[in-house]
Amino acid sequence: MSKTTEKIDRLAELTTRTTTASGGSLWTEALRRLRSSKMALVGGTVMALFIVIAIVGPWVAPYDPTAQTWRDEVFTNRGVFIGPRGDNWLGLDHLGRDMFSRMLVGARQTLLVGVVSTVLGFVVGALVGGLSGAALAFGGKAGQRLDTVLMRFIDMMLALPSLLLAVSVAAILGQSLTTVMIAVGVIQIPVFARLLRGSMLAQAGSDYVLAARALGVRRRRIVLAHVLPNSLGPVIVQTTLALATAIIEAAALSYLGLGNPDASQPEWGVMLSQAQRFFDAEPMMAVYPALGIIITALGFTLLGEAMREALDPKLRS
Amino acid sequence: MPLLTVDELTVTFAGRGGPDTTAVSGVSFTVDQGEVVGLVGESGCGKSVTSLALMGLLPAKGVTVGGTARYTGTGTDVDLLTLRRSALRDLRGTQLSMIFQDPLSSLNPVVPIGVQVTEILSRHRGLRGAAARKEAAALLDRVGIPDPTRRLKEYPHQLSGGMRQRALIAMAVACAPRLLIADEPTTALDVTIQAQILELLRELVDDQGTALLMITHDLGVVAGLCDRVNVLYAGKAVEAADRHRLFADPAHPYTHGLLGSIPRLDAPRGERLNPIRGSINDRIAWEDGCAFAPRCDFYTPQCLGGAPPLADRPADGAAAPPEGHLVRCVHPVHTTAEATEVSR
Numbered sequence: 001m002s003k004t005t006e007k008i009d010r011l012a013e014l015t016t017r018t019t020t021a022s023g024g025s026l027w028t029e030a031l032r033r034l035r036s037s038k039m040a041l042v043g044g045t046v047m048a049l050f051i052v053i054a055i056v057g058p059w060v061a062p063y064d065p066t067a068q069t070w071r072d073e074v075f076t077n078r079g080v081f082i083g084p085r086g087d088n089w090l091g092l093d094h095l096g097r098d099m100f101s102r103m104l105v106g107a108r109q110t111l112l113v114g115v116v117s118t119v120l121g122f123v124v125g126a127l128v129g130g131l132s133g134a135a136l137a138f139g140g141k142a143g144q145r146l147d148t149v150l151m152r153f154i155d156m157m158l159a160l161p162s163l164l165l166a167v168s169v170a171a172i173l174g175q176s177l178t179t180v181m182i183a184v185g186v187i188q189i190p191v192f193a194r195l196l197r198g199s200m201l202a203q204a205g206s207d208y209v210l211a212a213r214a215l216g217v218r219r220r221r222i223v224l225a226h227v228l229p230n231s232l233g234p235v236i237v238q239t240t241l242a243l244a245t246a247i248i249e250a251a252a253l254s255y256l257g258l259g260n261p262d263a264s265q266p267e268w269g270v271m272l273s274q275a276q277r278f279f280d281a282e283p284m285m286a287v288y289p290a291l292g293i294i295i296t297a298l299g300f301t302l303l304g305e306a307m308r309e310a311l312d313p314k315l316r317s
Numbered sequence: 318m319p320l321l322t323v324d325e326l327t328v329t330f331a332g333r334g335g336p337d338t339t340a341v342s343g344v345s346f347t348v349d350q351g352e353v354v355g356l357v358g359e360s361g362c363g364k365s366v367t368s369l370a371l372m373g374l375l376p377a378k379g380v381t382v383g384g385t386a387r388y389t390g391t392g393t394d395v396d397l398l399t400l401r402r403s404a405l406r407d408l409r410g411t412q413l414s415m416i417f418q419d420p421l422s423s424l425n426p427v428v429p430i431g432v433q434v435t436e437i438l439s440r441h442r443g444l445r446g447a448a449a450r451k452e453a454a455a456l457l458d459r460v461g462i463p464d465p466t467r468r469l470k471e472y473p474h475q476l477s478g479g480m481r482q483r484a485l486i487a488m489a490v491a492c493a494p495r496l497l498i499a500d501e502p503t504t505a506l507d508v509t510i511q512a513q514i515l516e517l518l519r520e521l522v523d524d525q526g527t528a529l530l531m532i533t534h535d536l537g538v539v540a541g542l543c544d545r546v547n548v549l550y551a552g553k554a555v556e557a558a559d560r561h562r563l564f565a566d567p568a569h570p571y572t573h574g575l576l577g578s579i580p581r582l583d584a585p586r587g588e589r590l591n592p593i594r595g596s597i598n599d600r601i602a603w604e605d606g607c608a609f610a611p612r613c614d615f616y617t618p619q620c621l622g623g624a625p626p627l628a629d630r631p632a633d634g635a636a637a638p639p640e641g642h643l644v645r646c647v648h649p650v651h652t653t654a655e656a657t658e659v660s661r
Contacts, residue, residue, distance in 0.1 A: 027427070140377065140402075206422060207417060207419055207422035207423045208422060208423050208424055208425045208426075210374060210417065210423070211415070211417050211423040211424070211485065211488075212425075213374055213409070214372055214374060214409055214410075214414065214415035214417075214489075215409060215410040215414060215415075215437050215488055215489065215491075216406055216407065216408070216409035216410030216411065216437075216440060216441060217410070217436060217437065217440055218406075218440060221436060221440070225425075225428065225432075225436065226425045226428065229425075229427045229428070230425065230426070230427055
């Protein structure tokens with residue numbers, strides 16, 4: 001190959017690269033910036049690790065997480081606990097179960113509670129908020145009334161402390177895994193609803209919506225094709241933040257004794273609440289699940305924060 | 318019968334706890350088929366509010382609109398100000414269209430240009446799929462965007478300012494509207510692009526017979542484009558004339574001051590600009606007299622006898638009274654002598 005053709009090839013490569021780098025939609029641009037963010041890298045890695053553990057945990061766990069294999073080595077009344085050792089990397093819990101296996105298997109339940117409750121909060125909240133925002137911005141007098149009714153309801157939910165709300169829901173529905181998910185999901189609803197509504201109202205006042213109206217575009221299309229895609233950015237970021245808080249809220253419910261009563265499925269929040277009784281004798285029993293929750297929540301939060309920055313048009317270069 | 322006859326248009330915004338604000342108080346003008354009419358005035362004189370009122374785009378709450386705006390483009394005579402909202406929505410885009418000041422914020426940032434153009438075509442002309450895309454490309458081509466098929470796939474931030482405004486114009490004229498309202502379409506653009514956009518608008522007017530209502534504060538734009546000009550001050554028209562007459566012989570002291578304050582390339586070095594005193598906030602209510610009186614060089618106590626009527630310009634000495642030159646002033650300026658002095 002001659003030098004000239006080599007040069008031409010390199011030039012061609014360069015030009016194609018510049019055309020692809022010249023930018024894309026808001027989302028591809030945001031994705032590009034997300035990839036170059038250290039915060040997103042750390043958050044994403046933690047999240048990916050957590051999800052992998054949640055999926056493969058039960059298969060790679062060295063022991064059965066519910067079997068009280070070393071029951072006769074732990075004496076809670078005498079304060080005899082077993083810390084980390086060769087066979088049990090994170091030691092044993094108060095019933096002689098392997099902590100490491102319980103942590104691995106518990107990740108799945110924790111993730112399930114976090115994801116399902118957040119999805120529930122997101123779907124219902126976005127539905128209420130989107131309807132409310134669209135009605136207020138484009139629905140005339142009737143829309144205003146609908147918005148008022150929906151928002152006063154949301155205000156009522158916001159007026160109750162979130163944990164109290166979750167506790168009430170859990171108390172009404174009775175103890176089960178589903179209850180925990182619903183209770184944690186319900187307290188996310190007002191946040192999502194308020195956020196999407198506010199974001200939509202801000203977009204509804206923008207110039208391109210006025211321009212679309214001046215060109216006679218239908219209201220339904222303005223809401224669905226123009227206002228909604230532009231309003232979703234902050235809501236998506238809120239989703240990652242909500243996942244973190246959902247895990248913590250679920251742990252709090254377990255801690256208060258309103259968690260999933262099914263002992264066959266370990267869950268970090270439940271583990272934490274059980275460890276509290278033995279905190280003075282064996283604090284490490286509480287530290288492991290607490291660390292797991294903190295690191296996961298931190299991962300989600302970091303990713304959410306990075307996404308917020310990537311999606312913020314004011315920070316675009 | 319003109320295409321659009323605006324009569325005594327009044328727009329009042331309800332004050333929040335304070336007094337109401339009358340942004341437009343009795344503006345009247347007409348727009349003929351294929352005519353370019355200018356609404357000129359400084360910030361806050363009510364020109365943008367006038368355009369939004371005609372399009373029915375003012376907020377429904379807290380705004381009172383009075384007067385009539387008779388539109389004859391549909392064959393029947395309708396009043397745009399009292400038309401049902403759904404009927405007005407059908408007129409927008411097909412009969413009436415509008416171009417806005419800032420082309421970047423007037424385009425949806427997350428939707429490709431192509432989708433934004435085709436949505437107008439599918440809404441008003443029922444075009445779908447490949448046919449719509451082809452027509453959209455043809456439209457972009459017509460407003461002078463090179464390589465239109467590629468541009469259709471791009472997002473607003475990938476286009477230059479002039480290109481964005483061209484795309485907006487393409488959307489506005491997609492359904493060959495009879496009346497196009499342009500609200501300061503060149504303010505956000507640099508001067509060379511301004512000239513190109515104005516030329517494009519002129520072409521569209523000449524080719525399609527579209528009437529253009531040009532809202533601007535730029536007298537250069539008026540001089541280059543408009544057939545007739547209405548000068549607005551504090552919510553009222555203070556002078557109306559055809560372009561040549563207005564520039565040659567401004568009768569209202571405000572118009573006179575505006576023209577006199579334009580910096581000139583041939584002025585001697587170090588010569589100061591010649592602005593109008595005060596600001597638009599130094600005004601009196603029209604009920605009490607001429608709103609411009611506090612800033613006027615020709616002020617006399619006579620000016621405080623209520624709002625002067627918008628009347629034919631009085632005859633100037635021996636010359637016959639000029640036709641269609643209206644002025645709202647107790648003692649209009651007779652420019653002839655001074656004009657030679659001002660323009661040297």
